[in-house]
Amino acid sequence: MDSLNNPYELSVGVPSVEVFRRLRTDAGLSDKAPEAVALALPNTWHGVVLHHEGEPIGMGRVIGDGGTAFQIVDVCVHPAHQGRALGKRIMAALTEELERRAPATAYVSLIADGPARFLYEKFGFADTATHDSIGMYRVIGGSHGPSGSRAEP
Template identity: 90%
Template sequence: MDSLNDPYQLSRGVPSVEVFRRLRTQAGLSDKDPEAVALALPNTWHGVVLHHEGEPIGMGRVIGDGGTAFQIVDICVHPAHQGRGLGKHIMAALTEELERRAPATAYVSLIADGPARVLYEKFGFADTASHDSVGMYRVMGASHGAGESGAEPS
C-alpha cells in the first residue's frame, strides 16, 4: 500500500463486487447490477482502493483497450472523508500509471459529474466541447427514441 496520511492508505487493485457497489452508492453515484460489476472488475486496466483504518472508503479505475483508448471511471470517496484531498490522491495514482504505461498517442477520457470537473482539470482534462469534438454517452437499456435524451451518466 502507498502511504498517504495515516490512517489513509491507497492500494492497487479493485474492491469486491459488494464493496464496489457500497462505495458508489455511499458517494452518491448510481448503483450497478452485481452481475455487471462482476464482469467489469476483472477487466480493469488499473485500479486503486482507498482505505481508512483498513476499511475501504474510496476507489478509482482506468478501463480501456490498453493501447489507444482509456477511460477513468468510478472515482469516489465516502462523504465522511471528502474535502481532505483524497480524490486528488486517487486521480494522481491513476494518472501516474497512465503516464507510466499508456502509449503517448492514447486518448484518455472521463465524464465529470458536477463540481468534480475542478479536480479533473488539475490533471490536465478539458471539456471536449472546447475542441472539434463533443463527449457523448448512452446508457444501455434506456429508451433511445428520436428526441429522447436517456438517463444521466454516473
C-alpha cells in the same frame, strides 16, 4: 507515510462486487447490477482502493484497450471522508500509472459530474466542447434520444 500520521492507505487493485456497489452509492453515484460489476472489475486496466483504518472508503479505475483508448471511471470517496484531498490522491495514482504505462498517443477520457471537473482539470483534462468534439454517452436499456425519457437504471 506513517499510518499514525495518515490513516489513509491507497492500494492497487479493485474492491469486491459488494464493496464497489456500496462505494458508488455512498458517494451518490448510480448503482450497478451485481452481474455487470462482476463482469467489469476483472477487465480493469489499473485500479486503486483507498482504505481508512482498514475500511474501503474510496476507489478509482482505468479501463480501456491498453493501447489507444482509456477511460477513468468510478472515482469516488465516501462523503464522510471528502474534503481531505483524497480524490486528488486517487486521481494522482491513476494518472501516474497512465503516464508510466500507456502509449504517448493514447486518448484518455472521463465524464466529470458537477464540480468534479475542477479536480480533473488539475490533472490536465479539458472540456471536449471547447474543441471539435463533444463527449457523448448512452446507457444500454436507457434513453435512446430526445423522445426517450427513461432515466438511468
